[in-house]
Amino acid sequence: MTTRYEAYADDIRQQIAAGLLRTGDRLPSVRQACAARGISPATVFGAYYLLESEGLIESRPRSGYYVARPRRPARPEPRPAAPKAEQLEVDVSRLVQQVLSQARQPEIVPLGSAFPSPALFPLDKLAASTTRVLRRLQPQRTVEHLAPGSAELRRQIALRYLAGGSSVTADEIVVCNGAMEALNLCLEAVTEPGDLVAIESPAFYGALQALERRGLRAIEVTTHPRTGVDVAALARVLDAHPVKACWFMPNFQNPLGCLMPDEHKQALVALLAARGIPLIEDDVYAELYFGRQRPRPAKAWDGDGLVMHCSSFSKCLAPGWRVGWVAGGRFAQAITRRKLSLSLGTSLPAEEGLADYLAGGGYERHLRRLRETLCQAQTRALRLVCRHFPRGTRITRPTGGYFLWVEMPAAVDALALHRLALEQGIGIAPGQLFSADGRHTHCLRLNYGHPAETPDESIRRLGELACRLHQGAAPASRPRA
C-alpha cells in the first residue's frame, strides 16, 4: 500500500529522474499542487518533507521548494529483515546494559544514545512549573497521590489525544514511571510467564528486556524499513503460533524509524481484533514527526479496547522526570491495580510540574523547534554516512525521530565496530542489541539528535573504522587521546 503523499513524492522523483525537473527548478507551491491534483496541503507537505529528507529537493526560506543539486548517488534503504518465525527465548539484558553503559559516559560522543540532546529541552521552564506547583501544593495531595495519577496531568494528556483525533478519555489513562513501566505493566496485564509475544525485526531492545524480565518468548515479524510491520506476514505468524500479545511501534520505530501508513495501522488493528489479541503500542517518538501532522496511533482505530497505547515525555520534553503513561483500553483497571502493587504511584513533583507546563501552552512551540532541529540534523547525518561509510552500506531515511539504521556490508561486525569506536571516544548502538537471536550483526543505530555534541568529524571517523573492518584491516587497538 502506498499513501497519497508517497504517491505524489514518487511522481516528482520520476520527473527529476527523467530530467523534466532540473537542479534549481522551483516545485509547485502548496496551493498550486493542491489545486492541480485535488490533494490536501498535508499530502503535499508530506511529499516535500520526504523528498527533502532524501536530499532530492531543498526548501528556501520564504520562497518554496527547489530541486537540489545532485549529490553522490544516495545509498539505498536496507532490505526488510527476514526473521525465521521461530519462538525464541530472550536473554539480552546483560549485553544491552553492558554496551549501553559503556557508551553512556559523558565524554563519549553520544551516537549510541537513546535520547536527543538535553540541550534541546526547555528545562528552565519545567523547573519554573515545578517550583510553582510545589509552592502551592496542598499537603493532603501528597498522601492521596496514587495510581492512576494526577487528575490534571491525565486531563492534559487526554486533551492532546483529542487534538490528535483519537478518542481517549482521562479515565483510561494511567500515569507511570516512564513509558517503560507502562509497557511492562501492559505485558503483565495480558501475558503469563512462558507466553509468546510478537515483536518487530529489528526490535527495540527495551521490549526484549521487558520480555526477558517476565520470562516471555519472542517471535519476530518481518518489518519494512520504511512502512513498518508487514501485516500479511504477521497474519501468517498468528496462524502458525499461539501469540498472546503484540508489542509494536507503528510510529518512527526504534531502531528503524519506519512509519506504518494509516491503512496498515487500520489493517493491523482489524487483524488483531478479529483474533482478540491485544496490541501494546509503544509510541514515544510520534511527536517528533517531520511531516505536516502528528501521525495517528494504531489506537485511533481501536474499537474494542484491545490497544494499550503507551507514551511518555522522556523523548520530547523531560528526560529524567520519568513520567509516561498508558491509555489502557479495556485493560486500564487491571493496569492500575498492578501499578498500585508495583509502585503505588508516580512522583508527584514530576507529574504536577509537567501538568502545569502543559497547561501553560508553550509545548507546541517547543515541539516545533525540536522537530525542525532534528530534521536538519538528519539531513547532515545522512550526508556524512553516505560519504564516509563503506560501499554497499544501506541507510534508512526516517520521516521522524532521531535514529538512522545503518546496514553495513555483511563482513562488518557491529560489536567490533562498537569496541573500536569506543576507543576513539565514540558511542554507537550495535545491531546485536536489537534481536533475540543476535542477528543484525552488521547494522548499527546512529543517533543524530545531538547536533551540537556530535561533530561531523565523529561520523567521518566512524565511517573510516567501518571501512577498515570491511577491508579486514582493523587498526591496532590504541588508547583514546
Add this chain to the structure above:
Amino acid sequence: MTTRYEAYADDIRQQIAAGLLRTGDRLPSVRQACAARGISPATVFGAYYLLESEGLIESRPRSGYYVARPRRPARPEPRPAAPKAEQLEVDVSRLVQQVLSQARQPEIVPLGSAFPSPALFPLDKLAASTTRVLRRLQPQRTVEHLAPGSAELRRQIALRYLAGGSSVTADEIVVCNGAMEALNLCLEAVTEPGDLVAIESPAFYGALQALERRGLRAIEVTTHPRTGVDVAALARVLDAHPVKACWFMPNFQNPLGCLMPDEHKQALVALLAARGIPLIEDDVYAELYFGRQRPRPAKAWDGDGLVMHCSSFSKCLAPGWRVGWVAGGRFAQAITRRKLSLSLGTSLPAEEGLADYLAGGGYERHLRRLRETLCQAQTRALRLVCRHFPRGTRITRPTGGYFLWVEMPAAVDALALHRLALEQGIGIAPGQLFSADGRHTHCLRLNYGHPAETPDESIRRLGELACRLHQGAAPASRPRA
C-alpha cells in the same frame, strides 16, 4: 528472649503491682538507675518509654518520670496468631484496593490510612530544596539519570546507615520508585513464579499484593505482637517447606508495630545464612521510634550479603515523592539490571530535591518532632480504645510507628465494622487485608498518626459500633450526615 530494657521495665511493673511504687512516686533518675543497676542510659530510657506507652508512668517536663494514676485496667496485648503453616495461593489485591480506596476519600477520618498526617512533613523545605536543584541542574544529568540513581542521594543514604552503625556503602544502594518498587525488585531477583515466600502473620498487605503479582505462594510464620517473628517457629517452617525467601519487617511491623529485639534479629540472620535463604527486609518505619535510638535493621548482622534492606522517605519525610531504596547486598547488581528493564530510573527532581534536603541538615530536627508527636498521639489513641471498645478487646502498644492493632472479640467482623464506620465517615483497615487466607476477621489496624484530623470522637464512635456488632445489635444502616 527479653532485652535489657524490657527486663528493667518488668521490674518496675512488678514494683508498681506490689505497691512498692505508688501513684505519684518519682522513679529513679536516669543517672541513678544507671549507677544502681549497671545499665546504660539507653536501657533506662527504653524501659521508661515502654512503661509510659503502657500508661503506667508519666513524664513531667524538666522533672522526671512518675508513677501514673491507675486508669481503667489496661487492655492485654493480642495473642500471637497461630498460622497453619500451609502453603497459600495469594489473591487479595482486589479486596485490598477496594477497601483502601473507599477509606481514602478526603472527607473520611483517616484511621485506616497507611500514612501519617501530611501536615507533619516539612513540605515547604522540600519544595525549596527541589527548586534549588532544578535551578542549577546540568542538562546532561537528565539523560544520564538512570538506575542505580543519584550519586549524591545514595551518598546521603549511606551516611545515614553509617550513623546508625550499619556498614552499607553507596555501591549497593539502588534508588527506587518508593520502597514498594524496591521490594518488588528484590522478590524478582530471588524468586521465580510459583516459589514459596515466608511472611509474618498478620502480614503487610503490600507484601501479599507483591507476592500475588509475581505468582508466588505464601507461608505465614507465627509473629509475636511485641517481639515479632518467632525465630524458632520460622526454623520449623524452613525444615518442612521449600521456602525461597523471607519478607519480614523487624522494626515496627505493619500492622502489629512489633519490634524484634536485637538478639532475635541476629538469630534470624544466622538461621537464614546457614540455609542460604535471602531476607527481604522491609524497614520503612524504623525512623519513627519512641525509644532512645533508632532500632538497628537485621541487615546490621548480615555478613553474607543475603539481606536486602528496603526503606523509603514516604512515611517519615516525603510521601508522594515516591523515593525509596534498597541496600541489595549480593543482589545489588541483579536488582539494578531489573530496575533498568522495568523503569530505567527514578524521578530526577524528587531524587535530587531529597538529596539537597538531606545535605541541609534539618532532617534530624524534623524527625525528633515527628516522633514526639506520634508518641503522644499513641497515648491518646490507646486511652480512647481502652475506654470505648468492647470488653475482651486486646491492643498492641508499639514503641514506634503510627499503627495500633486492635483485636476485638471474635464475634465482631471487621469488614462489617469497616462498612458501618464508612457510613459514619470513618475509615479503618480491617484485619482481613492482612493475610492470604482471610483470617484476622475480628482485628483492625488503627492509624493514630493524624492527631489533628482524627478527633477523639471518631475513635469513640468506632468503639460504639464495635460494641453494637459485639452485642449482635448492629444499628440500621443510615446515611452519613
